[in-house]
Amino acid sequence: MDTENTLLNAVVGAAASVLLSFTGISPLLGGAVAGYLNDDGTGDTDGGLRVGALSGAIASIPIVGFLLLVLVILPFLGFFGFPLEFGLAVGGLAVLAAIAVLGGVAYTVVLGALGGLLGVYLKGEL
Template sequence: MAPEDTLRNAVIGAVASVLLTFTGISPLLGGAVAGYLNSDGTADSGDGLRVGALSGFIASVPIAGLLLLVLVLFPFFGFFGFPIEFSLVAGSLFVFGAIAVVASTAYTVVLSALGGLLGVYLKEEL
C-alpha cells in the first residue's frame, strides 16, 4: 500500500471511531475498518497494527485536545465560586488531568491497533 492510501484508510478508521462512540468499543471497530481497507489480502499483521494505531492516534487528537483545553482553563473558572490559586490542589488536578489525557490516548491507540490486526485477519479470511 502507498503511504497516502495508508493515511486515507487511517482517517476513514478514525472517522468510524468517532461515529461509533456509542458502542463503547469504537476504537476497536475504527481500527478494524482501517485495517480491513488497508489490507489487500496478502498484508502481514504489522501493516494492520500500524494503520490501526495511526487511526487511533488520529481519533484521539480531538479528545486529547478537549481534555487539555479544559485542563488549562479549569483554574480560571474557580472551584465552588472561589478562584483557584496554583496550590497543591491545582497542581494535583493538573497532574491528574495530564495522566487522564495520556491514558485515554493510550487506550484509544492500543485498541485501534488491535482492531487493525482484526481487520487484516478478516480481510484475509473472507
C-alpha cells in the first residue's frame, strides 16, 4: 500500500471500522489499520494519530448525515399535519440526540487516533 496516500489509508481504515462495527472497539481497529498502512517504517506517531483521527471522522459521516437529515425535517412537522407542540417536543429530543451523536463522533475520532498510534507502533515492532 502506498504510504504517501494518507486519504486512501484513512478510507481503508474507515471501511475496516464499519466492517468491524460488531466488536465495539471498531474505531480503534480501523485506526490501527490506517496507521499501520500509513507508516513508512520511521515510526512517525504524529502521522499515525492524524490518519487514525481522519479514519474515525470518515467512519462517522453516515451518522452525522442521518442526524442532519432528521434536524432538517423536524422543523417542518407542522406542514405534515402534526400539531406544533408535537414538533417542538420532538425538536427538544432532537437537540439531546444531536449532543449524543456529537459525543459519539468524538468517541470515534479519539479511538481512531489512538488506533493510528497503535498501528504505527505495531508496524515498528513487526
